[in-house]
Amino acid sequence: MWSSRAWRGALLLYWEGQLYPVPDSRQAIFNDAATLKLTEKTVLFRFFELVRAHIAAAAAAADEGEEASDKKISDQDLDLPFVEYLKKHQLPPKLRAVVLYAIAMADYDQDTDCCEKLLATREGIQTIALYSSSIGRFANAQGAFIYPMYGHGELPQAFCRCAAVNGALYVLRMPISALLMDEERKNCLGARLTSGQDILCQQLILDPSYKVPILDAPSDGSDSNLLRKVARGICIISKSVKQDSSNLLIVFPPKSLEEQQIAAIRGLQLSSNLAVCPPGLFMVYLSTPCADTSTGKQYIKKAIDALFAPQASDSLEGHLEETSENNEDLRPTVIWSCVYVQEITEGTSSSLLSCPTPDEHLDYRSILDSSKKLFADICPNEEFLPKKSAAVYADDDSDSAE
Structure with missing residues (x-):
């Protein structure tokens, strides 16, 4: 139903103009003899052991239906800002950046008085857990990530297959040409297909990027559906950023490119073994949350300049050029690139429903949460994706094959 591959690559942190491996496990800490000092290994190892013991105690208490009495981290500490808790355990700035932005996946600068989204220790520990x-869940990879073959477009395909197997009516090559709206009540009554057939319904799930004119403008004149913006960059490069690693996740902590940088930037390098680009080339996706278009594009371009050899043209908007060997600069050459800003919107009404557009987060947690909420709104008395026995799955597969 869904093809994916475990992460066979490296997690890197951009720090002081260099790329460093992220020590995200006991094995990684001990194996890092080049970039971690002995004192740093000791501090980081003790911190991870404390977190591990706290997680184990909380899990054991949850299994028994009780509140953990031997928690290793107090409630007072769990309510602290995570960055303050890390300072309390004497983690130096570089290791704080590792934990905050590469492992706990904080988006905004945590070491400032006016943080956009301050991460509490409780949230940080949950993400670390x-x-x-997730580390080592697959025998062929030691990392914490799995990536879908052919890109994220496989997820809607997997959902459609799952829906069809479970009784949904799934129609191919039948686009919608128009929505049927009650202009007075501002409700959706159904949809008109390109065949001319009208399908009436009480609720319709729609991609939030579609604009419905009579619902688009809020009554107070403000754009209440606009949540935030994400700057994105797409690059096709000539070789891997790191030799002998085809897939990479690169984290630029706040202030790593310049002092005014308030948000983390993440770069995801993928190779042809994930069927996202031709053999011999690599695809890099970069993203960062931003308050305005110009600032977002500026930081994406700075990340591109930090990773790749300069282009012949300063323009990164759909620029295409031939690769050229540069004997002085051994970094990858950008063959094609594009930088743009995406508005993260969320539109919903009593009859038109939608999930938020893809955001700046690295994982699917927010997407799963919004999907569950949408399902609960539509089917309040139904269980979300109930588990089935192996025998039931076998029956479903045989029925779908007939």
Whole structure:
């Protein structure tokens, strides 16, 4: 139903103009003899052991239906800003950046008085628990990530297959030409297909990027559906950023490119073994949350300049050029690139429903949460994706094959 591959690559942190491996496990800490000092290894190892013991105690208490009495981290500490808790355990700035932005996946500068979204220790520990439990889940990879073959477009395909197997009516090559709206009540009554057939319904799930004119403008004149913006960059490059690694995740912590940088930038390098680009080339996706278009594009371009050899043209908007060997600069050459800003919107009404557009987060947690909420709104008395026995799955597969 869904093809994916475990992460066979490296997690790197951009720090002081260099790329460093992220020590995200006990094995990684001990194996890092080049970039971590002995004192840094000791501090980081003790911190991870404390977190591991706290997670184990909380899990054991949850299994018994009780509140953990032997928690290793107090409630007072769990309510602290995570960055303050890390300072309390004497993690130096570089290791704080590792934990905050590469493992706990904080988006905004945590070491400032006016943080856009301050991460509490409780949230940070929960994310570290998820990250740690994901490491080594697949025999052919030691990392914490799995990536879908052919890109994220496989997820809607997997959903459609799952829906069809479970009784949904799934129609191919039948686009919608118009929505049927009650202009007075501002409700959706159904949809008109390109065949001319009208399908009436009480609720319709729609991609939030579609604009419905009579619902588009809020009554107070403000854009209440606009949540935030994400600057994105797409690059096709000539070789891997890191030799002998085809897939990479690169994290630029706040202030790593310049002092005014308030948000983390993430770069995801993928190779042809994930069927996202031709053999011999690599695809790099970069993203960062931003308050305005110009600032967002500026920081994406700075990240591109930090990773790749300069282009012949300063323009990164759909620029295409031939690769050229540069004996002085051994970094990858950008063959094609594009930088743009995407508005993260969320539109919903009593009859038109939607999930938010893809955001700046690296994982699917927010997408899963919004999907569950949408399902609960439509089917309040139904269980979300109930588990089935192996025998039921076998029956479904045989029925779909007939």
